[in-house]
Amino acid sequence: MKYFLKGARWGIKTFKRQKAIASANIFIFSIVLFLLTSLFLFQGLNKHIIEIIKDRVDISIYVKQEILPEDVEKIKENILAIQGIKKVDYISKEEVLEKFLEKHSSDEVMQEALKEVGENPFKSVFNIKADNLESYADIVLQIENIEDLKDKIDEIDFTAKKPVIEKISSFSEKINIGFISFIAIFIIIAILVTINQVKLSIATAKEEIEVMRLIGASNWFIRSAFIAQAVFAVIISTLITLSIISVLLFIFNDSLKSILSGFSLMDYFIDNIFLIISINLLVSIIISTLTSLISLGKYLKI
Numbered sequence: 001m002k003y004f005l006k007g008a009r010w011g012i013k014t015f016k017r018q019k020a021i022a023s024a025n026i027f028i029f030s031i032v033l034f035l036l037t038s039l040f041l042f043q044g045l046n047k048h049i050i051e052i053i054k055d056r057v058d059i060s061i062y063v064k065q066e067i068l069p070e071d072v073e074k075i076k077e078n079i080l081a082i083q084g085i086k087k088v089d090y091i092s093k094e095e096v097l098e099k100f101l102e103k104h105s106s107d108e109v110m111q112e113a114l115k116e117v118g119e120n121p122f123k124s125v126f127n128i129k130a131d132n133l134e135s136y137a138d139i140v141l142q143i144e145n146i147e148d149l150k151d152k153i154d155e156i157d158f159t160a161k162k163p164v165i166e167k168i169s170s171f172s173e174k175i176n177i178g179f180i181s182f183i184a185i186f187i188i189i190a191i192l193v194t195i196n197q198v199k200l201s202i203a204t205a206k207e208e209i210e211v212m213r214l215i216g217a218s219n220w221f222i223r224s225a226f227i228a229q230a231v232f233a234v235i236i237s238t239l240i241t242l243s244i245i246s247v248l249l250f251i252f253n254d255s256l257k258s259i260l261s262g263f264s265l266m267d268y269f270i271d272n273i274f275l276i277i278s279i280n281l282l283v284s285i286i287i288s289t290l291t292s293l294i295s296l297g298k299y300l301k302i
Contacts, residue, residue: 024201025201028193030241030244032190032237033238033241036190036280037276037280038245043179043183044265044268044272046179048260050172050175050176053168054168054172057164057165058129059136059139059161060157061125061143061153061155061156062124062155063125063126064123065154075152076090078143078148078149079126082139082142084132084135085130085131085135085139088126089126090127096122096123096124097122101114123155133172136158136165144156190287199295202292202295209222209296212225226296227293230285230289231285234280234285235281238281249266
């Protein structure tokens, strides 16, 4: 441990002295970490978009005209007791009529048609939102099997909305698969770039390693020196990356928020800052440390 710490201190001194190599390492690591952080932010945006799409989906339960006001709460309680339901909104037939009149206020034909009918033709409705898109079919099945509701429900519009729900579910799944594939490709590229840069740094220091061996430095002393350089470069790169992203988000957050359906990248970044720092440091340190150990192998053979 003593020699390891000495080697680490020597590595940091060398890192400060060899500015050209150090700058190249920091530059490469900063690019990799910038893209990694951008991917994390994009993942948050991806979730937000899918949630918006899902939130626009619901099913409507139309109750019979003769339903009594005191039955409304009982129906709602029965519906809310079903697992997988996120939200239930009740709209009375009077509210439905009011909204219809507002929407068609300039349509004289519609206004005349309602007058001809002479009474409110609309039905009260329960709008239901599920926790996830896959739950709607099961929710409808459970509602249809509740005995207390059979004589009160007139219609459920699930059959009409089912194709739309299935399309949205399929679209959401494709977005997730595409995003995971993109992350996998990026991680492979990031690993290859990092490995190549670490190998190049070690190859450049080949003569220095040979000198260290000649003066009696142990293998772990040499390893610790290069590991310390890699870790030091990662820490500096992380600070640079987070500073650049923070400034960019501060400048462009309002503009991006209006484009991204109200999603604030700045808020998401701040809320997850510790997780972002942890991921950046952990991924980069593991890759650079393992690469350093593997690349040093051939130079440390006796």
